[in-house]
Structure formats: C-alpha cells, structure tokens
Amino acid sequence: MRTTTVGVIRIATTGPGDVSGLMAMIGSGAIDPAAILAILGKTEGNGGVNDFTREYAVAALCTALAPKLGLTPHEVEQRIAFVMSGGTEGVLSPHITVFTRQEVAQRPAGISGKRMSIGMAHTRDFLPEELGRTAQIAETAKAVSAAMADAGIADVADVHFVQIKCPLLTSDRVEAAAGRGKKTATTSAYTSMAYSRGASALGVAVALGEIGSDIRDEDVLRRYDLFSKVASTSSGIELMHNVVIVLGNSAASASEFEIGHAVMDDAIDAPAVMAALKSVGFGADPQPGRELVNIFAKAEASPNGAVRGFRHTMLEDTDISSTRHARAAVGGLIAGLAGTGAVYVSGGAEHQGPAGGGPVAVIARLKH
Known part of the structure; x- marks a missing residue:
C-alpha cells in the first residue's frame, strides 16, 4: 500500500471570487498547487437553486x-x-x-497510529430520472468504496466524513426526461436538491454497511430511520454526476492530521459537538x-416541527427557507463551542444522521 501525506489548510475569503489567500499560500510555498486534491468552501449565497456564488467561487478558483x-x-x-456550500447565515464565516x-x-x-487520509472518486453521469432513486444510491455506494481504496482506508470504522457534491433537477432536465417518456422523482428544482442529497447519503450508508442494500425508490425522503452517520451531501446545478470525497484515518498516512466525528441528534446537541x-x-x-483546523457539520430542521418537545417555526417561515434557519442555528452552536465562525456547516441533512440532526466531524493538526 502506498504511503501518502495529507495537508489541510483553512483560508478566509472576502467574497466568492476571492482567491488572494490561496494565491498567497501558493506563492509562499505553503501549498503546492500540483498536490491539491479537493477544495471545500462556504460561500455567502442563499444555498438554493439560484445560488450562483457556488459557481462563481469555483470559476474564480479554476481560473x-x-x-x-x-x-x-x-x-x-x-x-x-x-465542493462549494452556499449559505453563511448568522455567525458563519465564508472560507x-x-x-x-x-x-x-x-x-x-x-509518526505512529492512524493519521488522516483522503480519497476521491466520481460516479457516472446520471439521467434526470435517476436522481433521488436507487440508481443514484447504487452508483454512489460504488464510488464511496472506490474513494476509500483511493484513501488507503480498509476499515469502514476509520471513515469519519464523506462529502458528496451531487446534481439537482432543472426544468430543462425534467423536460428532457419527459421527452423520453420518463418521470422524474419531482418536477420541483428545489425539492430535487433534497432527493439528490438523500439518495447520495443512502449510498454512503450502503457502502459503509450502516444499512442494507435493499433500498427502494419510495424509501428516499420517507424512511428517515435509514441514514448514514458520516455522510454530508450538497446539491449543485453545475454537474450531473456525484463527486465523492472520503475523509478518514489510515495507517498508510504520514500526515500531521487526525479526524474524528460524532452525530448530533438535533440542532442543539452540544454534547455531540463536544464528543467530536x-x-x-x-x-x-x-x-x-x-x-x-476545521469542523464540518450538517444541519437540518426537525421534520416533526419541534426540538425536544418545543415547537419551532423553521418549516413554516415563508420568508426564509428552513435550511437557512438550520445553518444559522447549528452554526452558532458549533461556533460558540469551537471559538470560531469559520466552520463548514451545510444545510439539508436528509438521511445524513437522524432526522433533525446530522454528523459533525473535526480535523486536528498534531504539532511536533
């Protein structure tokens, strides 16, 4: 098995097009551009279908x-x-x-013991009618296994966070499917984000043995007892396949970093953040x-409209979407415990942790 070393650097940004911090790191020799495998970011858009700050940030970085x-x-x-996650509500800071x-x-x-490792894989492109359904689940499971192998991680217990960028439906994609006589999981672009996130998360759960492989189309967004404890999925308009990034610890890694995780049961689960x-x-x-170094978490409004017996209005607010409420709430909780708002909190945690909760992972650098 090959031995690798991993670097993790968090860089603040002044806007989605700001690449000055990254360029300064490259100029100083702190980052070798040829070694960059992945970039995860938080941008200050609305996190919805029309959040073009994500595409803007990717375009700026690529250029x-x-x-x-x-x-x-x-x-x-x-x-x-x-993987650009839109939405920096509350105290969340773009980075x-x-x-x-x-x-x-x-x-x-x-260096002894297992250290942090990273692996990446892609699924094939999906047809619009496959999003949110078993085809997306099965292909994602294959890609997770491939990314684990790429990271040199043999034991599923050593996987602590799986970040996925997945597609969503647009009116053109829905019409293209209809033109072939196919029906999509939904005709709503916004709802399709949830279907795609949920199916992708279930693919992670299948790959890691958290649930069985006998998943049906109708289980997506309905069987919330089925979930992954380490999946983090984010929908975007800019692709039609899933990009899978596996983060975990491996004996084949020579990095200075370790990663661990816990699972929040709800949006105010401070003990879970402390456990992570x-x-x-x-x-x-x-x-x-x-x-x-950084904290990565998923946030979701409790689908039963209450947190620990007390009603919340996140699902009933017609001015602000529930995912924005959830990001602000969970972001504030984590920022208070971590002492920084520059944390990666993504909204929409369908099948990512128990309903109303979500995984939270922490990366630490071990100083010699």
Missing part, C-alpha cells in the same frame, strides 16, 4: 489555478474536487478548506500540541 498547473480552467475543474495529498517514501519515525472535539484531543482536558 486562478489554471496557469499554476499548466491547464485550462475546465481541466482544473476536472482534476480537483470543488475555503484546501486538501492536498502527496506520496512519500515512508512514514517519518515520529474530544475524539481528536480537544474538550475539557485537551491534549497538548494540537491545533483545531
């Missing part, structure tokens, strides 16, 4: 990186996994997290020589 890699912007987008990976001859003598922090050495009695 900036193209001359550094000797590629066209389109080739950069094919080479690097870009990007850059993941790099390089092969090394062997592990340094001072404790899993990588933080908490009431923090281990010395560790630096918090």
